[in-house]
Amino acid sequence: MSIIQIENLCKSFKVLNRHQGFGGAVRDLFSRDYKIVKAVDNISMSIDKGEMVGFVGPNGAGKSTTIKMMTGVLEPTSGSIKVDNFVPYKQRMKYVQNIGVVFGQRTQLWWELPVIESFRILKEIFEIDDKTYNTNMGLFNDLVGLDSLHSTPVRFLSLGQRMLCDIVAAFLHNPKIIFLDEPTIGLDVSIKNKIRGVIKELNTRNKTTILLTTHDISDLEILCKRIIIVDKxxxxxxxxxxxxxxxxxxxxxxxxxxxxxxxxxxxxxKIKSNFKCRKLPEIEASEDGWINITINLDEIKLVDMLNYLLTLFPLKDIKVEEVPTEKIIREIYEGGLK
Known part of the structure; x- marks a missing residue:
């Protein structure tokens, strides 16, 4: 059963064609010279209850605009959007009671207050009953030892600790849907693993539907079975x-x-002159000093490539690896599936 249903969603913005200099700034005050920019162009998707879906694309692809329409912040130019049987921009007051949102660079916690006071305020805002609140706080403490941060003012938290608390805050009222925008950006490996563990556990326990926007390919590989890729x-x-x-x-x-x-x-x-194929091997130097050669085994046999390389240089070590998911997604951006 679909909990998110989007059909032919479009969002356009009217952008002023600005002129340079002081004179241009004065002209812009009275200018009607606008252009229409399409941020979202005919996107359709259906997401079932309990799914955890990666929503990815390059900068400027339309991800954030789509999420803002899903959360009711923006009204679509055309198309239809229904989330949990609500039209977000029309029924926002009721709708937002059933969702949670985490933006990687923003916090919903109160900067000067201890962490536990922010949670208590959110308890009152979302009208969470005592039993649910205590059960969830106990679960969060079991998962990541959150009680050690309760008395710390939010402004004294590290980036990773604050992000962990923001994710807990988003799940506190048992929302049906969570929108996570870059939840692990700028964090070290240890905190990333804790955050991924919390997200995965709560998705499993509560069947919470999660839409995850990230540039960290590891997030997708660990958390998501399905991905939606957007571009332009x-x-x-x-x-x-x-x-x-x-x-x-x-x-x-x-x-x-x-x-x-x-x-x-x-x-x-030398490699490109020796091997004639539709798509030539991609050759690059990695940061660790090794050479990476990406080859298509349907066109070049691995043993042929190795034999040829051994005639050129003495090799100290050789490894054969699968293509990283990050590279695959970049190929898709560049039309690799067409």
């Missing part, structure tokens, strides 16, 4: 994350550690 305001992929990987299953990354100095451009030219 339109959906370019909607499906199982494993399907994305399978579409590039014939690709492998051959990692080489050289035992002597080499010229990357010379190596690249």
């Amino acid at each position: 305001g339109s959906t370019i992929f909607d499906g199982d994350i494993q399907k994305v990987n399978s579409l590039f299953g014939a690709y492998r990354v051959l990692r080489l550690e050289m035992s002597e100095q080499f010229d990357l451009e010379e190596l690249s030219n």
Whole structure:
């Protein structure tokens, strides 16, 4: 059963064509020279109750605008949107009681108050009964030891601690739907794992529907089975994350550690001149000093590539790895599925 239903959703903004300089600023005060910018262009999606879906795309793809329409902050230009049987921008007062929102760079906690006081205020705002509040606080304490932060003013929390508390605040009233916008941005590995653990546990326990926007591919791999990829305001992929990987299953990354100095451009030219195929191998130097060569096994046999490389340079070490999901998604952005 779909809890989020979006059909042909569009959002356009009227943007003033500005002129330069002081004179231009004065002209702009009376100008009617506008252009129409489409931030979201005919997006459709259906998300079932309890699903955890990754919503990804490059900067400017229309993700944040879509989420703002889902939360009722913006009204669509055209199309229909229904979340939990509410039209968000028309029934916002009732609708927001059943959702939670976390934005990575903003907090819903009170800056000067201890953490526990922020939770108590939210308890009153959402009219959470004592039993539910105490049960949830006990669960959060069991999961991440949150009670150690209760007496700390929010302004003294580290970024990771504050984000953890913001996620707890979003789940406090047992919402049916959670919108998470970059929940792990700028955090260290330890805190990221705690946040992912909380999200996964609460999704499993409460069947909470979660829409996750992130640039951290690890978040998608750990938390989501389905991803929706948007670019330039339109959906370019909607499906199982494993399907994305399978579409590039014939690709492998051959990692080489050289035992002597080499010229990357010379190596690249030699490989490309020796192997004639539809899509040439991608060759790049990684930060750890290794050389990464991405090849399509349907066009170049791995053993042929290795034999050729051994005739060029003495190799210190060799590794063969699957193509990272991040690289696959970048290929999709650039039209790799067309």
